[in-house]
Amino acid sequence: MPGVGPTLNEYEQGTLHSGSKNGPIVRSRKQAIAIGLDEDRRAGKSVPPRPKKRRPTIGRAIEEKLEGGRDSRAEDMRERMMRR
Secondary structure, three states, X not given: OOOHHHHHHHHHXXXXXXXXXXXXXXXXXXXXXXXXXXXXXXXXXXXXXXXXOOOOOOOXXXXXXXXHOOOHHHHHHHHHHHHO
């Protein structure tokens, strides 16, 4: 049953399962909405795209130090930030 509306109705009734009908019951409203959007995508309906993963940001002060190329501590901090 594709669609966010019917999926939320199943969630509110307590009959929405994650995965198959034998899977655990969905307890999160956000997860129920995600399941409904996924069903719409599979059915070919027009839905908003999935959110893109963001890269970690580096603080402005660290970035300014990196531009000068003088501070090795800032470079170490940037390397640590990029590894996350």
